Amino acid sequence: MSLRTESSHARAPNRRVSSTLLCAACCILPVNSLAQARPTPSTRAARPARRTANGVTVRARPENLSATRMSFRGPEVANVPGTFGDAGRVVASQPGVARTPFAAGYFAVRGTSFENTGLMIEGFPVPILYHYAAGPSVVPTRLVSSLDFYPGGYPTQFGRYSGGLVSLELAAPDVDRRTVDAEVSIFGVGVGVTVPFGQRGERRGGVSLNVRRSYYDLLLPLVFPSVTLNFGDAQAVVDFRVGERTRAELIVLGSTDVYDRSDQRRAGGASTLNRDGLQVHFYRVIAKLEHKYSSGFALTFAAMVGADDVRFASADTGRPDTDVHYGGATVGQRLTMRFPLGRALSVSAGIDSLATLFRASVSFPELLGVSVVPAPQANRYATRATADVDQIDVTPWVDLALRSGPVDASLGARVSYLHSGGKSYLLADPRFIARIALDDRTTLIASTGIFHQPAPFFALVPLLGNGALGPQAAWQSSVGVEARLDQGYDLRSTVFVSQLSGLPRPTNQLVEDSPGQVRRVLLTDDGEGFASGVELYVRRRLMQGIFGWISATWSRAERWIPGGAPYPFALDQGFVFNAAASWEINSRWRLGARFSLSTGTPTNLVRGASLDADANSFRPDYLAEGDRLPVFHQLDLRVDYRFRALGADMNFYVDVLNSYFARGTEGWNFQYDFRARQPLQGLPLLPVVGLKATWR
Amino acid sequence: MSALNRRNLCFFSVFSLLASTQCSPPFEQPALVISPRVIALIASRPTVAPGDSVTMTAALGDAMGVSTQGTLRWSLCARPEVSSSGLPLSSFGAFEPDIGCNTRGTVQVAQSVTAERATFTIPPEILQDEPVLLAAFGDQVSAETRRALAQSAGITLIASLTWTVNSQEFIAFKRVLVHPTEQNTNPPTPWVTLGGRAFRSIAREGVQRCEPTDGNGPHVVAPMTHVVITPDTDEAWVEPFERIDASGQRVTEYEAAFRNWFSTAGAWDFGRARAPDLAPTWVAPRTPGTSTLWLVLRDGHGGTSACIFTVLVR
The missing domain is CATH 2.60.40.10 (Immunoglobulins)
Structure with missing residues (x-):
């Protein structure tokens, strides 16, 4: 896989290594920046053009202007250390992204929370983009056409998230030849087959089939007999060229993750089974049709049907088991149209619809009722409930793009009809982005816009959350400058500000739905927040076999309850620094390194604790001023060795996470009475060995 | 299995499991009393009617056994149930300190008592006492409903103990249900x-x-x-x-x-x-x-x- 633009149809096998490296180096820069500082009509909306039958390139669906887009393409990007060969994890080292504990595949972006960053495949949301336990993304890197990361100010065609967005698109099958890919590492094994349609020279499309399975199951019982952990995924992509200007695509994908730990230990207070488990399964079927008229009018229609199944369970002595199980159908469609109105003006419009029709079955230790004395350890009563929780969102959107001289501007809006938690909302998300070329090397970028997000589904489950939660909103604004420097360096710096409202926050209060009818709720949506920061990104383009980047973010994120004092957001990291570099020593050997440093997230200082003598448990007394976790730092190293064997192109790699075994602290574990604490330590030194093979 | 081999195996295991198997000194066992500690609080009657009295006693221990040292100060108050849940959505507002009758929003019901045991008389009109009901049920419930709830469900008062021993303070609290008719x-x-x-x-x-x-x-x-x-x-x-x-x-x-x-x-x-x-x-x-x-x-x-x-x- 490599980047192909509309002008680069032909593959150059004899220069494959160097070209893919070059592509990789090109693609890690913001697509809306640097190399496209003054986008032309033909390149402005460029997406990873796909070469299909007969070498004809059909441009993927057009995309509107965004304030910042970090786009990753090409397998070489996956060779960044610490990614375990997974391109998607490069997002973690981009500016604006807080360091994620335990290298989990969720991103807290520009002062927002994990759930505020959307994870999309082909424009439709998925519950997870990465498998558990530092696993790879749910789609193998070799199948990824592009992975775009928007830290904020994402295009009008997207919505439903108040923070950033990660959008992953799958590659059309290679129509040149049959290929077989295989990869084996300490995590798992995967295999993929690509078969083109039709006669050579008259290809009409291709089919790609892939399957992958971890084998944690075989290793873990040696050390932790009571633990079950595995993941698997499978994908089928059928790409079919209907005509010169029409292309159809069918994508079927599924992902499964299972974690379960059962423990019969009795020491320390537990007399029966301890257990916790989490399972996430999801499946998607996506059909796409793209057509481009000779007039320049382009139309893309995509429909999706999916199913989700998520289960969380835990058990502990003296309290009812917790079992939260939800799932159901997800249905969506995206209609996107693009109307060129001359050289200076174009209009994009579409309808973006999504419905999640879920049923939740929950069982958990009951909340305190009214004037109820809690039993020891926890309330011994279990609440069991089954509820249908539906969210339906129909959103027409329009984006007007103006290009005049040095100015490239986009004015757009989404107007959503949202039905969530039994209530209906009409939400307007106006957005504005302007890019002004100051000279042929420097571009000034400004953006502002409103981004609404429906309440997370699980927060709407009656009793477990609050069915009356409304949507949250973010007013995101940013100003930045992009510059192409000498000697192969590029620079981008952005100042961002976000005002957040309608944030869900925990509570424990009685509410009166109707006169005399009260209930206790766990969540309310009156939280507010503010985030601001400065991002700096310096990239070295591929020169003398070396490429890399440095990113740094200084930021502050606060939250408050109306009328209350602001205090640091739980995921706030004042300073985050990443440096990554890769050195192509020769055609066989490549070395890479990535260094990460971040200041710690806020944590509460415990002054003492009081004994709740009814519940027989201690309640911590936190100091108002709080504290922060220690500074985190980590160095990841990677070595790749390429060779040919068994008729295949082989790539053997060693990816060493946390190479000097820094003892990062991700949180604190407290003694039962909070008089002592121990660090909850992060990832240890973790070497990953793998081998990739491709038969063509 | 040697420690080195075990560690090597651990390196190849799941991070979360590794994170939970630290080599730090173990915490004290909750069932062992090795320093001054409030073992239990006992109300003479766990449910009382308005106008009744309730006597509070404490089971105190230390490494030597039953402790009779230090001074005990008792309070009786009404207060909202404190949120102690930390949800992954966003934790702000989740960690309200819970320190008995020193918690925010507390309304004192009786004079504090410094004694080994304390006897409190519940005010006869407590179930109509608006500040007490507001503290117990919160402001998201109407005054009329608060009064109705007090009559039907009663209100839970907090009996809070501050035990000062060896210049250290230990706080414990226990609920006492005030109900017009219930016996317990x-x-x-x-x-x-x-x-x-x-x-x-x-x-x-x-x-x-x-x-x-x-x-x-x-x-x-x-x-x-x-x-x-x-x-x-x-x-x-x-x-x-x-x-x-x-x-x-x-x-x-x-x-x-x-x-x-x-x-x-x-x-x-x-x-x-x-x-x-x-x-x-x-x-x-x-x-x-x-x-x-x-x-x-x-x-x-x-x-x-x-x-x-x-x-x-x-």
Whole structure:
């Protein structure tokens, strides 16, 4: 896989290594920046053009202007250390992204929370983009056409998230030849087959089939007999060229993750089974049709049907088991149209619809009722409930793009009809982005816009959350400058500000739905927040076999309850620094390194604790001023060795996470009475060995 | 398996599991009393009517056994239930300090008392006292509904103890339900069979002590002896009661027995129990001496009783 633009149809096998490296180096820069500082009509909306039958390139669906887009393409990007060969994890080292504990595949972006960053495949949301336990993304890197990361100010065609967005698109099958890919590492094994349609020279499309399975199951019982952990995924992509200007695509994908730990230990207070488990399964079927008229009018229609199944369970002595199980159908469609109105003006419009029709079955230790004395350890009563929780969102959107001289501007809006938690909302998300070329090397970028997000589904489950939660909103604004420097360096710096409202926050209060009818709720949506920061990104383009980047973010994120004092957001990291570099020593050997440093997230200082003598448990007394976790730092190293064997192109790699075994602290574990604490330590030194093979 | 091999295996395992298997010194066991500690708070009656009195006592311990040191200051107040949940959505607002009658939003109901035990008289008009009802039910419920709830569900007051010993402060609190009609009693003081000997509760100097019924002196065990303790399994004393659950529905429930074990030395295989796991094993300490054991019995409805054992290890 490599980047192909509309002008680069032909593959150059004899220069494959160097070209893919070059592509990789090109693609890690913001697509809306640097190399496209003054986008032309033909390149402005460029997406990873796909070469299909007969070498004809059909441009993927057009995309509107965004304030910042970090786009990753090409397998070489996956060779960044610490990614375990997974391109998607490069997002973690981009500016604006807080360091994620335990290298989990969720991103807290520009002062927002994990759930505020959307994870999309082909424009439709998925519950997870990465498998558990530092696993790879749910789609193998070799199948990824592009992975775009928007830290904020994402295009009008997207919505439903108040923070950033990660959008992953799958590659059309290679129509040149049959290929077989295989990869084996300490995590798992995967295999993929690509078969083109039709006669050579008259290809009409291709089919790609892939399957992958971890084998944690075989290793873990040696050390932790009571633990079950595995993941698997499978994908089928059928790409079919209907005509010169029409292309159809069918994508079927599924992902499964299972974690379960059962423990019969009795020491320390537990007399029966301890257990916790989490399972996430999801499946998607996506059909796409793209057509481009000779007039320049382009139309893309995509429909999706999916199913989700998520289960969380835990058990502990003296309290009812917790079992939260939800799932159901997800249905969506995206209609996107693009109307060129001359050289200076174009209009994009579409309808973006999504419905999640879920049923939740929950069982958990009951909340305190009214004037109820809690039993020891926890309330011994279990609440069991089954509820249908539906969210339906129909959103027409329009984006007007103006290009005049040095100015490239986009004015757009989404107007959503949202039905969530039994209530209906009409939400307007106006957005504005302007890019002004100051000279042929420097571009000034400004953006502002409103981004609404429906309440997370699980927060709407009656009793477990609050069915009356409304949507949250973010007013995101940013100003930045992009510059192409000498000697192969590029620079981008952005100042961002976000005002957040309608944030869900925990509570424990009685509410009166109707006169005399009260209930206790766990969540309310009156939280507010503010985030601001400065991002700096310096990239070295591929020169003398070396490429890399440095990113740094200084930021502050606060939250408050109306009328209350602001205090640091739980995921706030004042300073985050990443440096990554890769050195192509020769055609066989490549070395890479990535260094990460971040200041710690806020944590509460415990002054003492009081004994709740009814519940027989201690309640911590936190100091108002709080504290922060220690500074985190980590160095990841990677070595790749390429060779040919068994008729295949082989790539053997060693990816060493946390190479000097820094003892990062991700949180604190407290003694039962909070008089002592121990660090909850992060990832240890973790070497990953793998081998990739491709038969063509 | 050598430590090195084990570590190498760990490196290839899941991060979360590795994170949970630290090599730091272990925490103190909750069932071991090795420093001053409030073992239990007991109200003379867990549910009282307006105008009634309630007497609060505390079971206090330290490494030497029953503690009689320090000063005790008692308070009685009304307050909202404090949120203690930390949801992954966003944690702000989740960690409100919960420090008995020193918590924000608290309304004092009676004068504080500095004494070993405290007797409070519940104000006769407390179920119509608007500041108290506001503190108990919050401002998201109308005044009319607050008064109706007070009459139907009652209100939970907080009896809070601040124990100052050796310049250290220990805070514990317990709820006392004020209800116009409901009756509720503490569970009977427990009796158990310890190492084959029956122990029954006897009140001595205001403290419930569990002593052998055979009158043959204190129980003696050898160091490191595994002692199985079997409590009385008769739970005929449990009482039915009505409550309003979190969804606002009125339901009828029965009390249930919750047992907690503590000791000044030795080790427990588990320190708390509910049926059917009622018989823990206490391992006598390695060094000879006198060990004090506590059994606290709660009914899950505010009722509490406690008993103290003395075991000689030699």
